[in-house]
Amino acid sequence: MVQAAQDALFEAFAEQARACVERGSPFTGRLCEALAGTLDRSTEIGRRVLDWPGRPDARGDSVPLRLAGGLHALVRRGSLPRLAALYPPHPLPALPAFERALAEVLPEAETMLLPWLDLAPQTNEPMRSGPLMAGLLVLAQQTTGLPLALYEVGASAGLMLMLDRYRHCLGETAVGPPDASVRIEPRWEGSSPPDAQFRLARRRGSDLAPLDVTDQSDRERLLAYVWADQSDRLARSKAAVSLTAADPPQLDRAEAAAWTERTIAAEPEAGVGRVLMHAVAMQYASEETRKRIAAHTARVGARATKGAPFAWLRFEADPEFDEKASLRLTLWPGGKEEVLAIGDTHGERLRWLRKAS
Numbered sequence: 001m002v003q004a005a006q007d008a009l010f011e012a013f014a015e016q017a018r019a020c021v022e023r024g025s026p027f028t029g030r031l032c033e034a035l036a037g038t039l040d041r042s043t044e045i046g047r048r049v050l051d052w053p054g055r056p057d058a059r060g061d062s063v064p065l066r067l068a069g070g071l072h073a074l075v076r077r078g079s080l081p082r083l084a085a086l087y088p089p090h091p092l093p094a095l096p097a098f099e100r101a102l103a104e105v106l107p108e109a110e111t112m113l114l115p116w117l118d119l120a121p122q123t124n125e126p127m128r129s130g131p132l133m134a135g136l137l138v139l140a141q142q143t144t145g146l147p148l149a150l151y152e153v154g155a156s157a158g159l160m161l162m163l164d165r166y167r168h169c170l171g172e173t174a175v176g177p178p179d180a181s182v183r184i185e186p187r188w189e190g191s192s193p194p195d196a197q198f199r200l201a202r203r204r205g206s207d208l209a210p211l212d213v214t215d216q217s218d219r220e221r222l223l224a225y226v227w228a229d230q231s232d233r234l235a236r237s238k239a240a241v242s243l244t245a246a247d248p249p250q251l252d253r254a255e256a257a258a259w260t261e262r263t264i265a266a267e268p269e270a271g272v273g274r275v276l277m278h279a280v281a282m283q284y285a286s287e288e289t290r291k292r293i294a295a296h297t298a299r300v301g302a303r304a305t306k307g308a309p310f311a312w313l314r315f316e317a318d319p320e321f322d323e324k325a326s327l328r329l330t331l332w333p334g335g336k337e338e339v340l341a342i343g344d345t346h347g348e349r350l351r352w353l354r355k356a357s
Contacts, residue, residue: 012057016064027229034098070116073224088229124156126240127347128279129163130186131315131327140198146273147201153256154281155205161249181239190352206259210251257292268308279315301332
């Protein structure tokens with residue numbers, strides 16, 4: 001059993017390395033490889049990781065990204081100058097050089113790095129607002145301009161809830177303030193979402209461990225999980241954090257299913273279209289949580305009316321599309337479900353499936 005657990009651990013690092021390279025971060029991929037080749041029982045960090053009690057991969061505790069995030073935070077803080085010399089914008093280091101540097105700095109960084117193993121990664125990626133905005137434009141068209149109330153589970157720091165304040169360029173459709181500090185422009189295939197307008201009635205979110213963008217340590221944590229060689233993502237995340245900090249949405253610390261059941265009443269709300277939305281959150285939720293959320297959306301939807309509609313909008317990894325993310329919209333009354341788009345889980349590439357109307 002011990003050997004099987006360690007095999008699973010090292011496979012988690014290998015899988016994460018491959019995923020990072022595929023998603024345009026060769027540096028983080030190399031870092032995951034180097035960590036796997038460096039960790040041993042001579043350090044407390046090594047012992048903690050090698051004896052990890054849970055599932056270590058991206059479907060579980062994401063141990064490689066916990067370490068990568070912690071190291072990035074310490075490098076950004078200026079605490080590891082020898083390691084920083086290998087980080088972007090410096091050239092991608094060779095694997096042996098990276099392993100030697102980690103072997104030198106891990107023992108001295110233990111006190112600072114160990115707490116990061118207790119933190120689940122928080123990747124509140126602003127680009128994921130692109131598919132959500134596209135879905136909201138379809139919804140606005142179908143609900144004839146009713147104001148929308150947004151409810152997000154797995155909201156992290158609430159960056160997605162601020163999507164109406166970003167500039168979105170989605171195919172040939174552009175919405176949002178032209179001078180917005182955050183610009184969302186995924187690589188787009190297919191026709192464009194409708195050029196609709198919507199008004200926001202309110203925004204509210206929940207997370208098991210929400211981050212406060214007005215708090216310096218939470219901002220540091222959020223930016224640390226952005227991969228170090230993806231400067232565009234880092235700049236976009238900084239801008240989204242600053243924008244959100246100026247007027248943060250309400251975020252509740254709560255389990256997703258319980259919050260959904262408590263916050264979205266079954267009774268319809270006249271004159272408002274309520275929307276439950278989430279992006280790349282359900283893979284971290286239990287099967288029970290997913291079933292309870294689906295059951296509650298059906299209960300709320302069953303009582304929806306044309307003047308008080310309810311929608312469930314989600315952008316999640318989808319086995320039907322070989323684990324690419326699908327954008328699905330279910331609208332009540334009626335409960336019709338549409339697959340609007342598919343793309344990568346960061347929201348950087350989207351293929352629009354819905355025919356232009």
